[in-house]
Amino acid sequence: MTATSASPITRDSFAHDVLERFLRYVVIDTQSDPASSTCPSTAKQKDLGALLARELRDLGLADAHLDAHGYVYATIPATSDKSVPVICFCSHMDTSPDCSGADVKPQIVRNYAGGDIVLPADPTQVIRVTDNPALRDQIGHDIVTSDGTTLLGADNKAGLAEIMDAARFLIANPQIKHGTIKILFTPDEEIGRGVDKVDLTKLGADFAYTMDGETAGHIEDETFSADGAVIVIEGVSAHPGFAKGKMEHAIKIAAGIVERLPKHTRQGRLPASDRHHRCTRDGEAQPHRSRLHRCRSG
Numbered sequence: 324m325t326a327t328s329a330s331p332i333t334r335d336s337f338a339h340d341v342l343e344r345f346l347r348y349v350v351i352d353t354q355s356d357p358a359s360s361t362c363p364s365t366a367k368q369k370d371l372g373a374l375l376a377r378e379l380r381d382l383g384l385a386d387a388h389l390d391a392h393g394y395v396y397a398t399i400p401a402t403s404d405k406s407v408p409v410i411c412f413c414s415h416m417d418t419s420p421d422c423s424g425a426d427v428k429p430q431i432v433r434n435y436a437g438g439d440i441v442l443p444a445d446p447t448q449v450i451r452v453t454d455n456p457a458l459r460d461q462i463g464h465d466i467v468t469s470d471g472t473t474l475l476g477a478d479n480k481a482g483l484a485e486i487m488d489a490a491r492f493l494i495a496n497p498q499i500k501h502g503t504i505k506i507l508f509t510p511d512e513e514i515g516r517g518v519d520k521v522d523l524t525k526l527g528a529d530f531a532y533t534m535d536g537e538t539a540g541h542i543e544d545e546t547f548s549a550d551g552a553v554i555v556i557e558g559v560s561a562h563p564g565f566a567k568g569k570m571e572h573a574i575k576i577a578a579g580i581v582e583r584l585p586k587h588t589r590q591g592r593l594p595a596s597d598r599h600h601r602c603t604r605d606g607e608a609q610p611h612r613s614r615l616h617r618c619r620s621g
């Protein structure tokens with residue numbers, strides 16, 4: 324296929340900038356917060372959303388915008404007259420509340436030669452081939468890791484960078500025939516609220532693909548469904564000298580509840596379409612009080 328005069332960049336000569344984009348996005352802290360009731364749960368997620376909307380407009384996507392809830396929408400116009408479904412490429416902007424997303428300092432391992440990868444700011448943390456056999460498929464490629472003190476945020480800024488680079492590629496190559504393509508970037512996926520405020524009418528897509536998977540060539544077409552609940556357990560405090568027969572330890576009660584959940588429906592043991600229970604205890608200091616979270620899938 325040859326390029327048109329309006330787009331001198333061809334598939335062969337196109338300079339992908341996915342790595343540069345990725346490194347630009349991961350240093351923006353977008354950690355979400357399950358304790359917040361706002362949308363987005365943290366205002367800082369809009370810092371990245373505003374940057375992405377601006378970059379999309381700079382690519383020529385005039386309708387690109389960040390809405391009040393922290394969602395980014397944009398449209399790559401069709402280059403084909405055929406009537407085909409409108410598809411959407413989707414990714415989330417937030418990172419997990421479980422680990423810091425501030426002051427991310429990526430490590431780039433160029434032309435990976437194999438072997439374990441030590442994280443430089445915390446050498447006790449090593450990405451071992453024995454634990455991550457997929458590393459063997461990356462020999463000769465560049466690998467990006469965190470420095471060991473924060474999340475990297477590849478989940479899912481890798482998806483953002485992929486979609487942005489693909490958008491630039493398609494815009495630069497209008498000879499590639501495609502229908503209307505919608506882009507959607509969401510906040511708060513890590514806390515189970517990623518699609519709560521999506522305006523499906525405005526999005527106008529028939530099908531959407533989330534770029535949040537594992538390796539190249541891997542497609543997930545089914546997942547489990549779950550919802551969230553919080554159980555607050557109040558134990559009974561008592562002075563140790565008088566506690567016999569009186570003190571009730573909240574964590575013990577919590578453990579008893581977890582133990583009674585049907586074992587065959589716990590995380591990782593389900594047919595994909597079933598509900599599941601995933602329980603964690605949050606780190607409260609008081610032994611008389613414990614909280615059980617039955618979480619949404621993440």
Ligand SMILES: [Zn+2]
Binds near residue numbers: 415478479512535
């Ligand atoms: Zn993700």
